[in-house]
Amino acid sequence: xxxxxxxxxxxxxxxxxxxxxxxxxxxxxxxxxxxxxxxxxxxxxxxxxxxxxxxxxxxxxxxxxxxxxxxxxxxxxxxxxxxxxxxxxxxxxxxxxxxxxxxxxxxxxxxxxxxxxxxxxxxxxxxxxxxx
Numbered sequence: 631x632x633x634x635x636x637x638x639x640x641x642x643x644x645x646x647x648x649x650x651x652x653x654x655x656x657x658x659x660x661x662x663x664x665x666x667x668x669x670x671x672x673x674x675x676x677x678x679x680x681x682x683x684x685x686x687x688x689x690x691x692x693x694x695x696x697x698x699x700x701x702x703x704x705x706x707x708x709x710x711x712x713x714x715x716x717x718x719x720x721x722x723x724x725x726x727x728x729x730x731x732x733x734x735x736x737x738x739x740x741x742x743x744x745x746x747x748x749x750x751x752x753x754x755x756x757x758x759x760x761x762x
Contacts, residue, residue: 643694668754710746714730716730
């Protein structure tokens with residue numbers, strides 16, 4: 631699992647006084663940096679191979695300005711060419727949002743998805759989500 635701490639900003643708070651729903655996918659993406667580095671250690675866009683093809687978010691509890699949030703990121707499933715990420719956001723010990731994102735291993739030169747290399751697969755497996 632990867633853990634990231636984010637301090638909510640005023641600009642992420644909406645008129646209702648809570649963190650805006652459009653902020654959650656951005657925070658989830660921030661929590662994926664460790665996974666991106668497995669595919670591309672220096673995060674060079676010229677070598678970028680992880681392309682998102684699906685995103686799902688469940689909003690469970692409101693979040694507010696003034697308290698840090700923790701993004702928790704796991705690998706839920708690894709396929710031949712794709713993998714699914716499972717993510718959660720917690721604030722004050724409360725699960726506030728959860729979601730999944732599906733990515734493919736993409737070759738930008740050929741514009742096709744390709745099998746995930748075994749070395750990358752082995753690293754992804756170290757972060758598999760185990761449901762209780």
